[in-house]
Amino acid sequence: MDVIVERRGSGEPLVLLHGIGHHWRAWSPVLDRLARVHEVVAIDLPGFGGSPVPATGLPADMAGVVAGVTDIFAELGLDRPHVAGNSLGGAIALELAAADRVASATAISPAGFCTARELRWAVGVLGLHRAAAHLPGPALRALLAVPALRALSFGMISARPGRVPAAAALADALALRGARAFRATARAGRGYAFRGEPAVPVTVAWGTRDRILPYRQAAVARQRLPGARHVDLVGCGHVPMHDDPDLVAAVILATTGAAR
Numbered sequence: 001m002d003v004i005v006e007r008r009g010s011g012e013p014l015v016l017l018h019g020i021g022h023h024w025r026a027w028s029p030v031l032d033r034l035a036r037v038h039e040v041v042a043i044d045l046p047g048f049g050g051s052p053v054p055a056t057g058l059p060a061d062m063a064g065v066v067a068g069v070t071d072i073f074a075e076l077g078l079d080r081p082h083v084a085g086n087s088l089g090g091a092i093a094l095e096l097a098a099a100d101r102v103a104s105a106t107a108i109s110p111a112g113f114c115t116a117r118e119l120r121w122a123v124g125v126l127g128l129h130r131a132a133a134h135l136p137g138p139a140l141r142a143l144l145a146v147p148a149l150r151a152l153s154f155g156m157i158s159a160r161p162g163r164v165p166a167a168a169a170l171a172d173a174l175a176l177r178g179a180r181a182f183r184a185t186a187r188a189g190r191g192y193a194f195r196g197e198p199a200v201p202v203t204v205a206w207g208t209r210d211r212i213l214p215y216r217q218a219a220v221a222r223q224r225l226p227g228a229r230h231v232d233l234v235g236c237g238h239v240p241m242h243d244d245p246d247l248v249a250a251v252i253l254a255t256t257g258a259a260r
Contacts, residue, residue: 003051003072004044009035012103013078014256016042017069019087019239020189021126021182023049023175026086028168029245030252037253041076045069045089047181058184062192066095073101082256086239087111087213088185091194094204094225098196104259106203106252109213109238112194113220122212123186125156126176133177144169159209159237160244168242194224202228203255207236207243229255 006024008031016034018026024042034040044051046068047058059065069092073081083102085093090110097105114122132153133140144150145166154161154169164172176182204225206218215232222230231251236243 003046004049005076006031006040006042008032008040009038011038012256012260013081014038014040014252015073015078015081015083015102016040017045017083017085017089017092018043018048019085019089020123020185021048021130021176021179022086022172022239025049025168025171025175026239027241029241030249033245033249034252038082038256041078041081043072045181047184048179049175053180058181059188061188062091062095065092065188066099066101069096070099070101082106082259084108084252084255085110086241088189090204091192094194094198094202095196097198097200097202100199102200104201104203104255105198106205106255108205108233108240108248108251109207109210109217110194110204110221111189111213112192113217113224114213116191118213118217119189119192123189125212126182127186129153129157129173130176130179130182133173140173141170144173156211157237157239158242159207159235159240160242163242198225198228201255201258203231203251204228205231205233205248205251207233207238207240209235210238212238229258 047053084106086108090107091112093105151161
């Protein structure tokens with residue numbers, strides 16, 4: 001399986017999984033912080049970022065997604081790595097923990113704890129962002145170069161959109177526009193709910209200003225995962241890596257440290 005991978009640092013491997021429509025660069029603000037402790041392996045999931053859709057097609061459900069990610073681990077020579085994921089990636093991280101495929105899992109605003117209506121809202125908001133990203137390249141670049149317009153464009157995704165650099169905003173918009181697996185993944189996620197029981201250290205972290213998968217879903221996660229560590233990312237949005245990179249890195253490293 002061909003996937004785009006960014007590897008940095010040394011130590012026990014830590015795999016980073018992005019959300020729907022995103023790419024490995026979503027983790028850029030925390031990569032070097034994490035690489036001081038781990039070999040960090042940030043992946044473009046199949047059909048997202050620079051990774052192509054597999055020749056066999058995209059998985060039809062979460063079980064297929066988890067199997068595909070497990071195959072990626074094997075191809076990369078990773079045996080029970082630590083894993084951290086955001087949104088869709090957070091759900092995958094929890095499923096990998098429940099399947100005992102990882103040493104620890106950190107799930108940041110994970111999918112799988114929302115109602116059907118809340119899921120439609122999340123996919124709808126991201127779909128509107130994706131439609132807006134189809135502006136002609138020069139227009140999109142000019143729009144995102146203006147701080148006020150960039151803040152308006154990313155205000156639903158990030159709680160502090162002013163901290164998102166213009167180059168990163170453009171790369172994220174282009175990744176969302178080019179996400180070949182977006183629709184199929186959204187369809188496959190209908191009705192999905194996390195019900196597993198992880199046997200490894202797990203942290204569920206939620207941005208208190210998340211507007212995509214709102215913070216109230218953290219209470220549902222606490223009920224379903226009473227044995228997990230639950231952390232509030234105060235003042236952070238759905239994709240919190242630009243909002244507070246030090247906090248995000250610290251939460252992930254606390255989880256991997258607990259496993260060690």
